Amino acid sequence: MTKSKSIGILGDGQLARMLCQESHKLNIPVSSFTTNANSPAAQVDPRAYYAKSTEAEAYLSFAKTLGGNGLLTIESEFIDPEILKFIQSKEDIQVFPQPENLERIRDRKPQKQLLISNDIPTSPPF
Numbered sequence: 199m200t201k202s203k204s205i206g207i208l209g210d211g212q213l214a215r216m217l218c219q220e221s222h223k224l225n226i227p228v229s230s231f232t233t234n235a236n237s238p239a240a241q242v243d244p245r246a247y248y249a250k251s252t253e254a255e256a257y258l259s260f261a262k263t264l265g266g267n268g269l270l271t272i273e274s275e276f277i278d279p280e281i282l283k284f285i286q287s288k289e290d291i292q293v294f295p296q297p298e299n300l301e302r303i304r305d306r307k308p309q310k311q312l313l314i315s316n317d318i319p320t321s322p323p324f
Contacts, residue, residue, distance in 0.1 A: 203292075204264045207231065207239065208257060209273020210246070214239035217273075230273075231260045239273075254281045261285045269294065275304040 205221060207214045210232035218239050221228035229245035230237075233252065240246040247263060249256040261270055269292045270285065279297035286293055295303075303309045313320040 203267050203269045204228070206247075206260060206264045206268060206270045207273055208260075208270065208277055210234065210237035210239040211273055212238050214273045215242055217271075218243040229260075229263070231257065254284045257281055258285050258288055261289050261291050264291060266290060268292070271295075272300070275300060279304070 204227040205217075207217055207228065207230040210230045214230045215238035218228050218230060219242055222242075227245070228243070229247050230239035230243045231247050231249060232240045233249055234240065235246075235248065237246075240248075247260045249260065261268065264270065270282075271294050272282075277300075279300045282293050282297040282300065285291065286297070302312055310320055310323055314323065
């Protein structure tokens with residue numbers, strides 16, 4: 199039996215809370231990055247990682263806690279893809295979505311253009 203990946207979530211809101219709750223049900227090790235002990239995710243995540251800042255070094259310290267079998271994901275597209283690239287350059291860790299893909303989708307206009315250019319159905323352009 200293979201060991202479950204340890205999942206780290208950069209974010210601590212409602213989506214992170216739901217990810218933590220479902221991961222716990224499946225016995226998947228998960229922890230969320232938070233700066234607030236009262237955040238939605240921290241309320242249900244006994245492994246929550248508390249940091250005083252959201253600087254790249256703080257995120258890197260969090261990623262290191264996941265170990266070699268870790269997987270890092272984000273709660274929202276608002277995290278800077280450069281921070282994810284920085285983490286990947288320092289730590290052997292899987293990051294999903296990949297920073298390059300996050301760059302493509304974080305702004306709705308280029309996201310829509312990408313869908314249209316690949317003939318993927320979407321609502322009308324802006």
